[in-house]
Amino acid sequence: MASERIAITGMGAVTPIGMGVAAYWENLISGKSGTGKLTRFDPGELPVKIAAEVKDFEPTDFLPKKLVRTTDVFMQYALIAAEEAIKNSGVKADPSRIGVVLGTALGGIATMARTQEEMTRSGSIRLSPHTVPKMLGNVAAAQIAIAHGFQGPSLTVSTACSAGADAVGVGSMLIKSGQADAVVAVGAESILTGLMAAGLASARALSTYDGDESKASRPFDLNRDGFVMGEGGGAVVLESLDFAKRRDAEIQAELLGYANCSDAYHVTAPEPNGRGEIHCIQKALNQAGLLPGQIHYINAHGTATKIGDAIETKALKAVFGEEGAGRIPVSSTKGATGHLMGAGGLTELIACIQAVREGIIPPTINYETPDPECDLDYVPNTSRKQEVKAAMSNSFGFGGQNASLIVGRY
Known part of the structure; x- marks a missing residue:
């Protein structure tokens, strides 16, 4: 079963630059920015006044009122993205053979922080019985399973900024091990x-x-x-290729490779030479059976931190070679969306899938002044038409968490 090929048959997205995959992709390749003034709370004396918020979000436009009352906002993003992906896929199977794997860094922290503030301010300890379920990270996957009657494996991974990518990887492993025919892999976050x-x-x-x-x-x-702190949700439906073909599904891309590893270095700083990132990227290439020159686009982790971007550049050069890395278009869509934390691995994978499907590479917006330490082709400010047969998405998180995904044309 380990050699089972994995098809991607559905996608869903909730992002600061658009609700739904079509709007997200159109605004991404148009160079739209989703960052703006922070409105979700009063930043007061904080030096941070900017965020990438999901705009004009009214959850009751998408979900029943009772469900909205009993869920944290990150769960709402997860439910909405999953719903779009499931509809897009049209997946149908024995409910006990459909699983859900969800990635989130901090789960219901918005509910947690708000509840503690209210208790401190009011002095009251009377809370809604829904309070704890709204905080629990795994309840987002549970709510998706309840909404769709899925009775297969249900797992939640919390690997910081790599969580969304790892949800896809774990979902693929469940299929390859024979525990599911299809898995809805979701990443969601609102911090x-x-x-x-x-x-x-x-x-x-x-x-x-x-x-x-x-x-x-x-x-x-x-x-x-x-x-820039962002928020949102992303989802893909994974199926064994044989299962997808039997039901005559539209296969949007194939998941060719996945790897996860640890820096084993520091809880917040990446290893200075990119050791873990290099190992992870190489492992993903090996699993995909591809040579470095067969990757036509890389969606970088690219958070816009001084150290992180420079080390990621160094890691890409180590794997692809100085000249090879310079020939591959590398963009960070976080210029547009901000950092979606656990949701980023999914929304950025969707950008890779769309690049493969449409032959368009999304840009790195707000790129104005080149950095001598970051000297690759970052597709500055304007999207580019180019054939993409295989694309890589990298996610690197606190704790030295590294995850790489590779998708290709079916």
């Missing part, structure tokens, strides 16, 4: 709280850019100063 902004600001991870908010996220640019 827009004063608690997270203060914590990340103290670690000097966030941008404190005070110019045009739409230009705050500047991956690989010389003047980048940290990432």
Whole structure:
């Protein structure tokens, strides 16, 4: 079963630049920015005033009122993205053979922070019985299973910024091991709280850019100063290729490779030579059976931190060679969406799938001043028409978590 090929038959997205895959992709290749003034809470004295929020989001437009009342916002994004992916796929199977794997870094932290603030302010300990389920990370996967009657494996992975990518990888492993015919892999996140902004600001991870908010996220640019907090959700439906063919599904791409590894170095800083990133990328290539020159597009982790972007560039050169890396288009879509944390691995994989399907490479927006330490082809500011047979998506997170996915044309 380990050699089972994996088809991707459905996609769904909730992002700061669009609801649904079509809007997300159109705005991505058009160079639209989703960053702006932070409105979800009052940042007060915090140096961080910018975020990439899901705009004009009214959950009752998509979900029943009772479900909205009993779910954290990250769960709502997960449910909406999964619903689109499932409809897009048209997947039908024995319910006990359809699984859900969800990736999230911090689960219901918005509910957690808000509830603690309310208790401190009011002095009351009377809480809704829905409070704890709204905080639990695994309840998002449970809600998707309940909504669709899926009774197969249900897992939640929490590997920081790699969680969405790892959800896809774990889903593929469930299929390859024979435990499911299809898996809905989801990534979802909303960390827009004063608690997270203060914590990340103290670690000097966030941008404190005070110019045009739409230009705050500047991956690989010389003047980048940290990432912009984003939020959203993404989902794909994975199926064994044989199962997808038997039901005559539209196969949108094939998942060719997945790898996960640890830096084993530091809880927040990447290993200075990119050791873990290099190992992860090489493992994914080996699993896909591809040579470095057979990758035609790389969606970089590219968060716009000084250290992270430079080390990722170094890692790509180590794997693909100085000349080879320079020939491959590398873009960071976080310039447009901000950093979606656990949702990023899925939304960025969708960008890779669309690049394969449509022959368009999304740009790295807000790239104005080249950095001598970051000297690859970052597809600056304007999307590019180019054939893409295989694309790689990299996600690297706190804890030295590394994940790489490779998708290709079926």
